[in-house]
Amino acid sequence: MNYNHADYQEYEDERTISYFNAVRDNNHTVHIGSAWIIIIDRDRTIKTVELNKENMTIGKKGDIEIISAIVSKIHGRFLKKDGEYYYKDEGSLNGSELNGIQICNPLERASGLYCLGDGDVIRIMVPGDPANPENVLIIYTKQPVANAKWKYIDLNKQNGVLEIGRNVRGYGLFIDSMQASKHHARIVRSGTNYTIIDENSLNGVSVNGNLIQGYHTLSNFDVVGIANTKIIYLDGYIVFNVAPKGVKLEVRDISKVVPGVKHPILNHVTLTVNPCELVAVIGGSGAGKTTFVNCINGYEPATEGQVLLDGLDIIKNYKRLKSRIGNVPQSDELYDYLTVYDFLLFTAKLRLTTDVSSDERINRVNTVLEIMGLKEHQKKLIKKLSGGQKKRVSIAMELVSDPDIFFLDEPTSGLDPETETLLMKQLKSLSVNFSKTIIVITHTLQNIHLFDKIIFLAPGGKLCYYGTPATAIKFFEVRTISEAYEKVKNNIEYFVDKYSKYSRGELA
Ligand SMILES: Nc1ncnc2c1ncn2[C@@H]1O[C@H](COP(=O)(O)OP(=O)(O)OP(=O)(O)O)[C@@H](O)[C@H]1O
Ligand SMILES: [Mg+2]
Incomplete structure (x- = not known):
């Protein structure tokens, strides 16, 4: 299923080559913390x-100059905070859209x-005038551009x-994902x-964040x-991202009120989990x-x-997005009297799109067994597995359909410390090596350093911290995170x- 770069050589016309070689990185080094923006403005050149x-500001007079009559002098700003980049519209006339959604408050x-x-x-557009030649497109990317994967056809x-x-x-255009139909x-x-x-695809086509019905001009x-x-x-x-990684999750001001309970059990939580x-x-x-x-995995x-x-x-799009989400509940829902292999093959039949051939299904099961370190246990009945192995089968079951994001509720409860560490390292590897976004509820903190971020909730479902474990120590003014409780x-x-x-960036 690997993307073959040669498939795209034919499309690399002169425009592509000169634009996309702008940043050349032959060693395929990933520059940790670096980020680029690709700008297409009135010139129609790609910068x-x-x-x-x-x-850094963008605009007609910004640190990064944008050539367009519809862009304000200082239109927006890119800020780096705690290792992440943020974008903010600076009160521009025409506003800014992020992934198809207008982010400016009109008042x-x-x-x-x-x-x-x-x-x-990010798009800067004259409202209601998508064909305006002054409209501007900006793509934010974490990858050196030549290496990565933005191409033209x-x-x-x-x-x-x-x-x-x-x-x-x-x-x-070949899409390397089990989420795509053969003829999508x-x-x-x-x-x-x-x-x-x-083309009657299983998971649909969206344009600017909305699923289309049939076709779209x-x-x-x-x-x-x-x-x-x-x-x-x-x-x-078309400009497209050949092998994008992971999925981004944005939680915008969610609360949960339940009948008979006076206070909300989840209270205005806003945060973004990056791919x-x-x-x-x-x-x-x-x-x-x-x-x-x-609330965030679409269940309730x-x-x-x-x-x-x-x-x-x-x-709104749960039916279509379901296959991109893997949920691993606290109690394993497995069939005791099937072998690990048969159980995963059965899952593959149920969950993969109907146009997946039986060979593709078998390949997928073998890949998943490999990823989860279950090859040596594949012939065992699930009933005979240890707690840690069962949890790995639960994760493998979700992995069969190759979702982009995983949610796990206390996957290590009841496991001994060594097995817990092994499982957490496996989750880390899934995120780093297989591009999964992973959210894990956990009570134990011995492996907290493996996590990119922690979400700390206080009683009443109130968010009192979201950020790296290292910054949490400073934020709570404690020596260890367990003291923060x-x-x-x-x-x-x-x-x-x-x-x-x-x-809000108001604290140093
Ligand atoms: N449907 C519901 N109706 C009433 N109260 C609820 C409902 N669901 C959850 N709660 C209450 O909301 C609070 C949060 O519950 P939740 O299960 O999310 O906590 P938790 O942080 O996962 O706890 P634990 O670590 O024990 O699993 C609890 O006080 C619980 O009793
Ligand atoms: Mg719980």
Whole structure:
């Protein structure tokens, strides 16, 4: 299933080569902490700019100049905080869209800080005028551009038809994901326009964050989403991200109120989990960890607020997004009297799209056994497995359909410390080596250093910290994170307030 770079050589016309070689990195080094933006403005040239300062403005007079009549002098700002980049609209006239959603409050004409993930798309548009030549597109990327994976296809060279799917080779756009159908969609020319047609794909096609019904005529800078791939339409070309990684989860001001309980059990939680991050949800018993995770994984919607997966509302699009989500509940739901292998093959039959062949299913099961270190146990009955092995089968079961994001509720409860460490390391490896975004509720902290971020919830489902474990120590002014539990219990409002200031950038 590996992407073969040679498939795309034919598309690398002169424009592609000169634009995408702007940043060349032959060693395929990943520059930790570095980020770039790719700008397409009125010139229709592609400019790649490294975000090499912690605070950079964009606009006609910005640190990064944008050539367009519709952009304000200082239009927006990129800020780096705690290792992440954020974007903020600076009260511009025409506002900014992030992944198809206008982020400016029309009254205040400004936006809050939006945490950016690899492949996020910012558009500056004249409202209601998608064809305006002054419109501007900005792609945020964490990967050196030549290495990575933004490519061009000239639609005019394809006789006006471009096939898109999992089974496309040679001409066409191959999508390397089990979420894509074999023949997922096609782009066809109709007069001077191009239209994208959903070919009855299982998981659908979105344009600017909304699933299309059947077909959609493309306007410049439309952002098409198919499985894990973003495709941007521009003047008869498409620009697309060949092998994007992971999925971004945005939680926007969610609360949960239940009948008969006076106070909310989840209270105005806002945070963004970036692709491929391993995140722990911690806090005392009854704080609201399970409630929170069930709201963000689509199981039981919050009563207020919104949860977006790669820009799509998880509740509105649950049927389509379900296959991108892996849920591992606290108690394993396995069949005792099947072998590990048979159980996973059975899962593959149930969960993979109907156009997956039996060979593909067997390959997938073998890959998953390998990833989860279960090869040597594959012939055992599930009944005979240890607790840690059973938990690995539960994760493997979800992994069969290759979801982009995993939610696990206390996967290590009841495991001895050594088995726990092994499982946590396996989760870390899934996030780093297999590009999964992973959210884990945990009570034990011995492996907390493996996590990229921690979400600390206080009783009443209140968010009192979200960030790296190292910064948490400073934030709570403690020596170890376990000390923070006691401190939070006695000062809930203090830490909720402190975190709220911290997240707005008001604390140093
Ligand atoms: N449907 C419901 N109706 C009433 N109260 C609820 C409901 N669901 C959860 N709660 C209450 O909300 C609070 C948070 O529960 P939740 O299960 O999310 O906590 P938790 O942090 O996961 O705890 P634990 O660590 O013990 O698993 C608890 O006080 C619980 O009793
Ligand atoms: Mg719980």
